[in-house]
Amino acid sequence: MDQKEILENLSMAIIEGDEDKAKEYANEVLQNKIDPLKAVEQGLSKGMVTLGERFEKGEVFLPDFLIAADAFNVAIELLKPAMEAQKKQVVKAGTVLIGTVNGDVHGIGKNIVAIVLEANGFGVVDIGVDNPSLKFIEEAQKVKADVIGLSSLMTTTMPAQKEVIDILKEMDFRKKYFVIVGGGPVTKEWADKIGADGYAGSAFQAVEVIKKLLSQKKMAD
């Protein structure tokens, strides 16, 4: 098996969510002394991105994505020591702190966004559901987040998205983080009204919006 074939198989193992095969080809990467970072980028991440495209088209569903994410993590764990030995690490595209806002216990949409962001190279810190507004800010400080993602599935919890932005302003932290909002009842108009930096109607829109925001920031820096 040559390098190209091993990386393709690794990618396919992720698409199929096959943990055993992901382990097998990650070991092949190590035995054949293939650059582990290359294996992550051209094998594992490529597989997740392909799966993401199929998910967006409605060809696969959330369970396929979650199972693939598990296979992805198993392979990463195997490759990690080799990357550390070579003093290499996957460069994260940015860190996103994500959670469902105060009073809202619905987490599925937020979970999908978190997985898709991870698959696209972002560091993701998921703080779960029903979070007090201040917690978003405290946690964002702790993990040095670039972006705060606020999810809401109910019209009555949408004001909590505004509350987080208002508190950021009050604490003089507004410029420190990009804030994007999403969830069933949330619209672009709402995002604009409350002063969010971005709105994402789907997990893939979230990736695009965050990439755009971070690249603008880089240019400004």
Place this chain on the structure above:
Amino acid sequence: MINFLDVYERAIKGPIMSEKDFDMKVFIPRLKNVVKAYGIQYDKETPVPSDDKAADNLYKAAVDFLSQVGVYCQNTNRIIQFTQKEILEAVREAPGKCFVGEGKEAGVFGMRKPDERKVPWLHVGSGIVTTSEEMATNKIEGYASIAELNSISIPALDSIRGIPVLAGSPAEIYAAIRGVKVGREALKRAGRPGLPIMNLISTAAAAVTTIAASAPQFGLRPTDGWLCGAISEMKIDFGTMNKVAYLLNWGANIGAETSPILGGYCGGAAGTAVVSTAYILMGLLVQKGNYQLSFPIHFKYGCCTTRDVLWTVSASCQAASRNIPMPVIWLGYIAGGPNTKMYFYEATAYLLCAVASGAPSVQTPHPAKAVKVDGFTPMECIFGVDMAKAASQVNRQQANELVMRLLEKYESQIETAPSGSRYQDCYDVVSGKPGEDYAQLYDEVREELARMGIPLT
């Protein structure tokens, strides 16, 4: 049947596990296995199937699934488990009817079977947020002017004295109490004070809000309908369980509210149909529902009118109405908004699908995915009632043919569906009458649908 304290005891003594493990190691693999073992298959050419054996097989799959998976309690991180024997016992003992309303509006909400020509229980209105008390009053009076309706949902207020309503906050309690007072007052003005309000309290994130607004001086009664929602998928929390505990002690009608998500943890249509049916069993066992409000929904599009969701609704509605004596209100979320042709095409497809499949009740399909503030008018209510009556004269096979033709009209536009007009933009807010444009559009669409062979009278 096991009682609610037994359920609570299981919530504090059942097997412990993290929520992620429940999703990944219990829910997803066991659902996959059940779908495979029972050979549940989605057929995109038949959004309204007519196979009784397949419906009964789906019911058996749902019983098996619930017994294998249980219901996860988010507060205790434990699984509330039921044996197949307990599930079947709950089904056997379910009354299959619910007594609602007062005085001349009192009624019995009961069952229907697929292809049955009985008009379903007509549930009208929505909990869609509205911006002022005046508009809420006008809308409710508009809904209540429909003579045939059996029960009603009232809108929610988005603020109180200009203060936005935050979930679980004192403002939520103020808005809920104000909202129900406005609702009952509007029904009195319409001459129908006894009509049961069946979406209480649709916006209450906290149990304390429901309990506070239920005090009799605010105008609500145990003969109204009180919603207790499950959390997708197959989860519950103490917030909902607290509402159940209170409502059972009060003797009020409990509406078990459930919304399986197609494309989420359920996977595709086959898995979602199993979960949708299992939720009705859960409604009997966990929420102790007297009726159910069910709305399977598409994860990506946020509506119920994609082909695969229509199949899910039809299949699970048939499985339930043939086997589970639980009166279910089937509610459709529509992508198109008020004052658009798309709304009427989608609403027609949904109502034909649900009613022909044996829906005991259908609610006015909610325009613009129910997220547009003031995006709901009495016109959709009038249409919903007329179409539900027409759909009751259509069998499953005929419904399938009509739904296929309607899908041709709207399916490709679901992603970019027009959100339509707000109430104040297409209605005269003083007289409560539709504007000329909307009235004309309504007549045109109605004629077009009648020409398709839908028996609108």
